[in-house]
Amino acid sequence: MMTVKKIAKVILRLVLGFVAFILLYLLSAFLFSIWTVKREAGTSNDIAIYILTNGDHTDIVVPAKNAITDWSKEISYQNTAGRDTTGQYLAIGWGDKGFYLNTPTWADLKFSTAFKAAFALSTSAIHATYYQSMPESSDCKKIMISNDQYKRLVAFVDSSFKRDAAGKVINIKTNANYGKTDAFYEAKRKYNLFYTCNTWANNALKASGQTACVWTPFDRGIFYHYR
Template structure:
């Protein structure tokens, strides 16, 4: 009987602890998402970038070619299925590699994949997608930034890639493409509950001196400030 009581108490404490942690996590995410970092004032509107969400994950979308960088040379069009060189914009998303490559839809999500992602037990990847044009709507917001700010966004994105010995990005060879104009690349850091794909995108906005959340694990936190 003592063993049963001890086991019951342990299970009860574990469940209560998990619920308390989940509530604290969600409350912190709410407060720190609403609490904003202000945009740098008095800067010119030199470059158009976008934030894009699929309802859960935020991408940072930038022009393929400017006088600052030509992403087409760093992220070869040849790495995509279509090899279409007419894309004017490229969307960058950072996230858990296992989730990216093994979960094409939410119906394909497995407990093991989610568990490894949540607790930093997997590696990460960058998903790069070429777009012919961008249309603003509730899921896509336009942001105007200066050349200097864009240089910082570029540096932030570049710093997220793992590089080979020659200093080149590392294309992940896979059949898990989401469309004909995307590719995956090896990335630094590990996804976890406190550093998610949306945290990465939010930090990109901070790097570029744009309005952002103090911290957010969710896309809604970012888009709240761009309603």
């Protein structure tokens, strides 16, 4: 049988290992966040998109409708509580389904939700919100991209949706909506410490040839390059 002293040593090693992992994770996040993936050169400025943060989570904001894509055909206004068809912009974010549906504020966060999200033990969702306007601020940055880059962005976002047998996006029926202009949809992949909501948004920027981080789990990493 293990003595108390041996048990204490095992616990100490586990604690030190955990602390070392956290420190390495944060250091990696910092270094890879400030390491820039440069924007593609020589492209036209055809379409305005935006990056929008609530202080923790980054959304990619696109025109609700233009000549390339009419998002409302799949991300229907009718799936929102208000069913308002006048929204001009669509903010799209990917994340852990448990966070989205069960954690309206940080005060509501449960250990089980955080644990499952950190270790890819739950499913993911896409949160889509319509807006009438998109004023620029420190939390909302405009990015001008070309038509070709926008097509690549559309393809990246489209590939993130889980679809039914008929190829349609799957609306999540819930009362956990944040307001009258948003809705949730089933998504591919699983959230984890190394692929977060902000990693997804950063990858969306990279897919469309925009300035981004090499890797970041945090919104601050993305916005660092757009200050």
